[in-house]
Amino acid sequence: EPEVTQTPSHQVTQMGQEVILRCVPISNHLYFYWYRQILGQKVEFLVSFYNNEISEKSEIFDDQFSVERPDGSNFTLKIRSTKLEDSAMYFCASSKGQIKTYEQYFGPGTRLTVT
Amino acid sequence: KNEVEQSPQNLTAQEGEFITINCSYSVGISALHWLQQHPGGGIVSLFMLSSGKKKHGRLIATINIQEKHSSLHITASHPRDSAVYICAGPLGYNTDKLIFGTGTRLQVFP
Numbered sequence: 225e226p227e228v229t230q231t232p233s234h235q236v237t238q239m240g241q242e243v244i245l246r247c248v249p250i251s252n253h254l255y256f257y258w259y260r261q262i263l264g265q266k267v268e269f270l271v272s273f274y275n276n277e278i279s280e281k282s283e284i285f286d287d288q289f290s291v292e293r294p295d296g297s298n299f300t301l302k303i304r305s306t307k308l309e310d311s312a313m314y315f316c317a318s319s320k321g322q323i324k325t326y327e328q329y330f331g332p333g334t335r336l337t338v339t
Numbered sequence: 340k341n342e343v344e345q346s347p348q349n350l351t352a353q354e355g356e357f358i359t360i361n362c363s364y365s366v367g368i369s370a371l372h373w374l375q376q377h378p379g380g381g382i383v384s385l386f387m388l389s390s391g392k393k394k395h396g397r398l399i400a401t402i403n404i405q406e407k408h409s410s411l412h413i414t415a416s417h418p419r420d421s422a423v424y425i426c427a428g429p430l431g432y433n434t435d436k437l438i439f440g441t442g443t444r445l446q447v448f449p
Contacts, residue, residue, distance in 0.1 A: 259437075266441045272435040279435060323370065323372070324389070324435075327384040327387045328372065328437075330374075
């Protein structure tokens, strides 16, 4: 069964460094998402992406964050200058269509630790 | 404030018991998602529903759009059902921004 993959599974970085989290969505999916979950807290929406552009973003997704679909398969989240509070599990998800109609498929997550 | 609330926060059960987890939301939605988060952190979609009832194996999800309420039921619970169950909805009719509940931690003992 097709699945969403994410790399790396765990990333440790120093405050102020740039990180890129990578995701490979399911191949025939058109909508892509990033979420984060700070330890012990609920999952939070970061951004949705469709047709090569951001369709929605949350207040968390400030100028330090960017997303890109550099080729036909990868979907990346970049954090330009990491802060301690960026430490969290980051989940990528994809769906065939809008979430009012289609289920989302989640990747296994990347645990980001900022020291 | 747009919210998704779940109850209970924690639930323990003996194997075989019937489980109900509740979810309520503050504004009209187009669809509600039920998700399962495993102890290792991975998230699996269980249901997406916009009306009525869906069943998959021992899991049943219902939604009442007018009352802004959904329930997830597990029949004949098993220790492998132990996980965090999360409801999430795009609050509003023309948004893809999912708002998540805080989750219900279920532990089923043999």
